[in-house]
Amino acid sequence: xxxxxxxxxxxxxxxxxxxxxxxxxxxxxxxxxxxxxxxxxxxxxxxxxxxxxxxxxxxxxxxxxxxxxxxxxxxxxxxxxxxxxxxxxxxxxxxxxxxxxxxxxxxxxxxxxxxxxxxxxxxxxxxxxxxxxxxxxxxxxxxxxxxxxxxxxxxxxxxxxxxxxxxxxxxxxxxxxxxxxxxxxxxxxxxxxxxxxxxxxxxxxxxxxxxxxxxxxxxxxxxxxxxxxxxxxxxxxxxxxxxxxxxxxxxxxxxxxxxxxxxxxxxxxxxxxxxxxxxxxxxxxxxxxxxxxxxxxxxxxxxxxxxxxxxxxxxxxxxxxxxxxxxxxxxxxxxxxxxxxxxxxxxxxxxxxxxxxxxxxxxxxxxxxxxxxxxxxxxxxxxxxxxxxxxxxxxxxxxxxxxxxxxxxxxxxxxxxxxxxxxxxxxxxxxxxxxxxxxxxxxxxxxxxxxxxxx
Amino acid sequence: xxxxxxxxxxxxxxxxxxxxxxxxxxxxxxxxxxxxxxxxxxxxxxxxxxxxxxxxxxxxxxxxxxxxxxxxxxxxxxxxxxxxxxxxxxxxxxxxxxxxxxxxxxxxxxxxxxxxxxxxxxxxxxxxxxxxxxxxxxxxxxxxxxxxxxxxxxxxxxxx
Numbered sequence: 001x002x003x004x005x006x007x008x009x010x011x012x013x014x015x016x017x018x019x020x021x022x023x024x025x026x027x028x029x030x031x032x033x034x035x036x037x038x039x040x041x042x043x044x045x046x047x048x049x050x051x052x053x054x055x056x057x058x059x060x061x062x063x064x065x066x067x068x069x070x071x072x073x074x075x076x077x078x079x080x081x082x083x084x085x086x087x088x089x090x091x092x093x094x095x096x097x098x099x100x101x102x103x104x105x106x107x108x109x110x111x112x113x114x115x116x117x118x119x120x121x122x123x124x125x126x127x128x129x130x131x132x133x134x135x136x137x138x139x140x141x142x143x144x145x146x147x148x149x150x151x152x153x154x155x156x157x158x159x160x161x162x163x164x165x166x167x168x169x170x171x172x173x174x175x176x177x178x179x180x181x182x183x184x185x186x187x188x189x190x191x192x193x194x195x196x197x198x199x200x201x202x203x204x205x206x207x208x209x210x211x212x213x214x215x216x217x218x219x220x221x222x223x224x225x226x227x228x229x230x231x232x233x234x235x236x237x238x239x240x241x242x243x244x245x246x247x248x249x250x251x252x253x254x255x256x257x258x259x260x261x262x263x264x265x266x267x268x269x270x271x272x273x274x275x276x277x278x279x280x281x282x283x284x285x286x287x288x289x290x291x292x293x294x295x296x297x298x299x300x301x302x303x304x305x306x307x308x309x310x311x312x313x314x315x316x317x318x319x320x321x322x323x324x325x326x327x328x329x330x331x332x333x334x335x336x337x338x339x340x341x342x343x344x345x346x347x348x349x350x351x352x353x354x355x356x357x358x359x360x361x362x363x364x365x366x367x368x369x370x371x372x373x374x375x376x377x378x379x380x381x382x383x384x385x386x387x388x389x390x391x392x393x394x395x396x397x398x399x400x401x402x403x404x405x406x407x408x409x410x411x412x413x414x415x416x417x418x419x420x421x422x423x424x425x426x427x428x429x430x431x432x433x434x435x436x437x438x439x440x441x442x443x444x445x446x447x448x449x450x451x452x453x454x455x
Numbered sequence: 456x457x458x459x460x461x462x463x464x465x466x467x468x469x470x471x472x473x474x475x476x477x478x479x480x481x482x483x484x485x486x487x488x489x490x491x492x493x494x495x496x497x498x499x500x501x502x503x504x505x506x507x508x509x510x511x512x513x514x515x516x517x518x519x520x521x522x523x524x525x526x527x528x529x530x531x532x533x534x535x536x537x538x539x540x541x542x543x544x545x546x547x548x549x550x551x552x553x554x555x556x557x558x559x560x561x562x563x564x565x566x567x568x569x570x571x572x573x574x575x576x577x578x579x580x581x582x583x584x585x586x587x588x589x590x591x592x593x594x595x596x597x598x599x600x601x602x603x604x605x606x607x608x609x610x611x612x613x614x615x
Contacts, residue, residue: 022552025549025554027557028549028552029549030557031553031554032532032535032545032548032560033532033535033536034491034492034561035493036557038491038494043486208592209496211556258556259558260556263603289503293500327589
């Protein structure tokens with residue numbers, strides 16, 4: 001591998017001596033011999049299995065919950081409902097003041113998505129827990145549900161979550177995040193062409209091979225050890241501490257080995273209820289998602305709808321961009337208000353556009369709560385933006401790579417969200433890509449640099 | 456639940472244990488025999504993480520009842536290394552960066568071993584076919600295919 005030091009010669013003085021050399025991963029010998037210990041590879045005597053009773057409806061009021069038959073089922077040790085949870089209202093990012101708390105650990109008044117947790121059943125075997133869960137009777141009053149983001153934002157839409165009036169996240173900037181830069185209408189007025197397109201994406205499941213789960217053991221002394229495959233150890237520790245109203249030093253979280261995550265294990269779902277179960281029964285508790293739960297219950301990447309309107313000149317300059325982005329949080333916030341906000345800054349892409357207007361909404365619907373997945377907030381945006389760039393190039397009859405050279409950001413350019421561009425390397429990447437892919441562009445593009453702008 | 460005795464050979468060692476009647480081989484291996492190298496990825500026969508070899512044939516241990524393995528010879532990834540010396544498949548995966556999270560790796564190795572045991576000099580298509588029942592969500596298929604071909608080569612060099 002060749003290191004092109006000429007690109008960043010003024011920034012990196014070290015020898016980068018590891019780059020270009022193959023090094024054995026420290027964990028692979030454990031993987032190939034089956035010795036790597038994943039959380040579920042531990043066995044404890046007296047282990048209880050937790051199975052969740054889940055809502056079969058997208059949206060319903062809970063009239064009553066009857067656990068009496070479940071409690072009598074052979075092997076069932078304990079049944080947990082909302083009143084067993086010390087602080088039964090949380091939201092993961094409350095840790096960084098992104099509130100309000102908007103989600104229960106176990107629902108008691110209302111369910112807002114199909115699969116929402118209502119009752120936890122603990123039994124001496126997985127089978128007994130499943131059979132016990134099937135004997136819990138929940139009486140629901142089914143409510144109208146809303147699944148489309150723009151429908152959810154209409155004034156007469158069913159209210160998905162009482163903590164979010166209007167079915168949108170309330171930012172300090174109002175019902176949406178916004179970026180305003182230049183005069184977008186003036187940009188459209190002078191543009192030779194205008195192209196407006198709508199891009200939609202579906203939720204995407206991370207689908208790790210190892211499903212989400214944890215095993216909790218009571219250590220005595222009112223302390224608990226939680227073996228977990230979380231990707232977010234301190235989110236888990238701190239949220240469990242809030243939900244259980246227990247100081248953090250009573251919770252010993254053990255993780256580190258994750259059988260695939262991709263963002264799907266960043267939420268805090270299984271640990272608090274399993275710790276509570278271990279506390280109330282005094283026995284080790286295992287709560288492991290089935291494959292069906294992993295696919296249906298764990299948060300996927302959010303569905304997005306992105307409306308992009310661009311003004312472009314015949315010479316290839318993008319002169320105006322207006323974007324309205326919608327992020328489908330599903331029924332609860334989890335990480336979606338943050339993901340939607342990331343998109344706001346990202347929609348101009350790695351391009352310098354003098355007139356920009358961006359609105360993004362984080363919308364609540366009666367769908368499975370969405371959350372983190374690899375680059376959430378920007379990955380789908382990039383899909384939409386780059387398809388749009390290709391369409392714009394076609395519209396003005398220009399090579400799509402040359403079109404990107406013309407609009408690429410350079411060091412010193414002010415981005416629409418008022419961050420000056422630093423350390424840009426898009427032009428150099430495209431120059432190299434052009435050579436490697438044998439996709440030639442005009443000579444003047446090979447002479448461009450991210451560090452300066454031609455006269 | 457009634458408990459029943461099962462006897463089989465696990466990685467060359469005689470084992471005899473009582474298991475709950477009706478449990479899967481995967482459950483028996485992991486929770487009774489202390490071999491956690493087969494993984495429970497789906498427990499419905501679709502992901503391949505639980506793959507083991509029973510009497511020379513590839514089997515999904517999550518769909519195999521422990522009681523049907525009476526008297527059988529069972530191989531798992533935990534038994535492949537010989538006194539600390541990695542099997543050529545294991546070596547090739549380590550050297551070829553063919554594992555990421557590692558959860559599919561033991562099952563993947565057993566699927567590949569079944570192939571090499573029956574077809575010592577496989578084509579690339581043979582390898583793709585052999586591991587087609589094993590999902591790797593870290594999307595590492597290409598280095599895995601290369602590792603299996605590398606292991607086959609090192610085997611045939613030894614034999615030659």
